[in-house]
Amino acid sequence: MKALWFNGKRLELREIKPPVPRKGEALVRVMFAGVCNTDLEIIKGYMKFTGVPGHEFVGIVEQGPDNWIGETVTGEINLSCGKCPYCRTGLANHCPNRTVLGIQGKNGAFAEFITLPLKNIHRVPANVFDLDAVFVEPLAAALRILDQVQIEKGDKVFVLGDGKLGQLIARVVALKTNNLLLIGRHPEKLKLAARLGIKTALISRIREVRPEHKPKIVIEATGNPKGFEQALKLCRPGGILVLKSTFRELPRVNLSRIVVDEITVVGSRCGDFSKAISLLKDRGINLEGLISGIYPLDEFHAAVQKSASRNSLKVVIKCLQ
Secondary structure: OEEEEEOOOOEEEEEOOOOOOOOOEEEEEEEEEEEOHHHHHHOOOHHHOOEOOOOEEEEEEEEOOOOOOOOEEEEOOEEOOOOOHHHHOOOHHHOOOOEEEOOEEEOOOOEOEEEEEHHHEEEOOOOOOHHHHOOHHHHHHHHHHHHHOOOOOOOOEEEEOOOHHHHHHHHHHOOOOOOEEEEEOOHHHHHHHHOOOOEEEEHHHOOOOOHHHOOOEEEEOOOOOOHHHHHHHHOOOOOEEEEOOOOOOOOOOOHHHHHHOOOEEEEOOOOOHHHHHHHHHOOOOOOOOOEEEEEEHHHHHHHHHHHHOOOOOEEEEEOOO
C-alpha cells in the first residue's frame, strides 16, 4: 500500500505492506485524513516518532466482524492496554502503556489502510458528510473543554488562536456563552468566525487588557510556544487558563504569575467521540469554510506546505486511490 513515512528526518511516500488486523481489530481503508498542528510538529521531531503520521480520518471497514464490514467509520487515537489502574478507573487515554495512532508507536492515517481495535472505532451517521467526519477527532478535543471547565451563559471567555483548533473551540464555546472573543493574527481567519456571529480581535490590538476587562477563562490554542505567555497575560486573577497546544519547543513563562494571581491551569487533550459525532449528526455546529485544500497522497509536499502556511486552516489528504 502507499503511505507517507516519516523516517525521523523527512516525510516521504513509500510502498509498504498493509497492516494485518489482530483479533479484536478492524482493517480500515482510509478515505480522507486531516493534517493538524501535531502532525506538523511531528515532522519537526516532536515525540521522536518514526512511521506513518496522521490521526484524523474517515474510512471504510474492509475486514472485521460482519456487522462492521462496509461501515463508514472514524476512530479514537489512544490504544490503551485495558488492564492498568488508569484503564480500570476511566483514564484509558492516559494509559502509560498506550500507543497513539500516528503519534506514538502506531502507524497512522496518512496511508491507504490502518488497523484499530474495534473498541476504538465509531460509525459515522449517514447524514454526516465524509469530509465533516474528518473533524470528529479535533471536534471531540474542543468539546473536551466543556467537560473540564464549567462555562455559563454570559461568562467572558477568550480563545487565543484562530487556526484549525481555535476555530473549532470558538464554535463550541459559542454554544455556551454569548460573551466570547476569538483572538488571532490573521484577519481572513477571524472574518470566517465573525460571519458566524463570533466576536473577534487581532492580538496586536489587545496586547494589554484593562484588569476589569480580563476574562474568567482563557483558552490557548495558538500552536505556538509563545501562546502560553500571551494567554497568561490575558487571564484575570482567580481565572482559568486552558492549554490545548502541543509543540516541540518548550515555552518560556513566568510561573510565579500563576501562583500570585491564583490562576488554575487546565491541560486539555482528547475528548469524547460520541459527543462530537452527535453534534455533527444534529447539525449543531457549522464547519463552513474550515477546509483549505484537498490533496492526494502523492502531493503530500504541497499538502504539508499548505497546512503550514499563514492563511491555511484544515488541509485534507485524500488517501483512497
